Amino acid sequence: MSGDEGDLGTILEEGGLSPYQAAAFVALLDLGSASARTIARASDVPDPRIYDVLRDLEADGYVETYEQDRLHARVSDLDRITDRLAARAERFAWASEEVTERYERPHAEIGEARIVGRFETVFDHARGAIERATDRVQASLTPEEFADLEPALAAAIDRGVDIQLSIHGNEDSMPATGTLAGACTEARYRPLPAPFVVLVDRSELCFVPHSDSINEYGVIVDDRTHAYVFHWFFTLCLWDVWEVHYSGRANEPPITYAGLRECLRAIEPELDAGRTVLVTVEGRWTDTGEGCSIVGQALECTYTTQSANVRVDPTIAAYAGRATLTVTTDDGPVSVGGWGATVEDAEVNRITVESIE
Known part of the structure; x- marks a missing residue:
């Protein structure tokens, strides 16, 4: 039997025929009609078996047998086998699509954390999260991903x-300043490889290891605790230590900050110099979770590493522990904390320095 005939026989077997039935049917297609012995020789079906094989094919409606000195056979209903193969083809096509769809599904899910196998799945989710963003986006991207x-x-x-972009990769491919001005609040360039990270509104996280990593997977999370951990990874490793490439943030009040610690670093020298700093805080009350708007004078910055020796540290890492801003209002002092605040009166979403006098 030739290679092509062997391939056809194999496919007919996948369509439900036995190996002997498939071989005999292929031989009949070539012979047109023939005696049982001729079919046996052409198909390599043993002579004692050929009669049972032909009767089984006849019972299934694929061939018909007739007597002409001895038993003969010919193909009786081609539509029957072709329809059966077409039905199998549809099932295989469905199976192919199902395999692809299941591969693209999250491979594991724990609460709101999902592990996926394709970068495109994470990237598409990140795009959707950005489209839903209402407060803040922090992202680590290549120039191509930014585009x-x-x-x-x-x-x-x-x-x-408020959008912070840490862009890594080929510096020659960095987006133009005018392009960045329409797409972010501030951008920094990191010359080292970095993972794909998108953090949205302090809850949604999309993460894929950088392209040189030996592990190929992605993580999609909708959880404040996981997002908080990656926020600090982004801030300390992908953001704060790299030079500003573009900033659309104001240099003079009013200046809005999406994080309390960035604000503390900016206003602490002003408070130490005895200047009056007026602020507006948008956030939530920690005891009820309800939104709040606090207007008053920044009175005092307190944070875990606060000391004469640490204060000269210009990085945000100096404020990584507990950090609190006390604001005096018409109703008295209010303590304001950053992301995840629990012991302060309020948690900041945004804080605007209205004036420095």
Whole structure:
């Protein structure tokens, strides 16, 4: 039997025929009609078995047998086998699509944390999260990834979302300043490889290891605790130690900060110099979770590493422990904490320095 015939026989077996039935049927297709012995020789089916094989094919409606000195056979209903193969083909096509769909599904899910196998799945989720953003986006991207996400980032900027971009890769491919101005609040360049990270509104996280990693997977999380851990990874490793490439943040009041610690670093020297700093805090009350707006004078910065020796540290790491800003209001002093505040009166979403006098 030739290679092509062997392939056809194998496919007919996958369509439900036995190996002997498939071989005999292929031989009949070539012979047209023939005696049982001729079919046996052409198909390599043993002579004692060929009669049972032909009768089984006849019972299934694929061939018909007739007597002409001896038993003969011919193909009786071609549509029957072709329809059966077409039905199998549809099932195989469905199986192919199902395999692809299941591969793209999250491989594991624990609460709101999902592990996936394709970068595209994480990237598409990140795009959707940015499109839903209302407050803040922190992202670590290559220039190419930035280009793909630029429309979503630009729309978020138009909605008033604060966006920090850490861009890594080829410096020659860095987006132009004018492009960045329409798509982020501030951008920094990191020359080292970095993972794909997108943090949205302090709860949604999308993460894929950098391209040189031996592990190929992605993580999608909708959980404040996991997002908080990656926020500090982003802030300390991908953001704070790298030079500013573009900033659209104001240099003079009013200046809005999306994080308390960035604000503390900026206003602490002003308070130490005895200047009056007026602020507006947008956030939530920690005891009820309800939104709040606090207007008053920044009175005092307190944080875990506060000391004469540490204060000269210009990085945000100096404020990594507990950090609190006390604001005096018409109703008395209010303690304000950063992301995840529990012991303070309020948690900051945004804080605006209205004036420094």
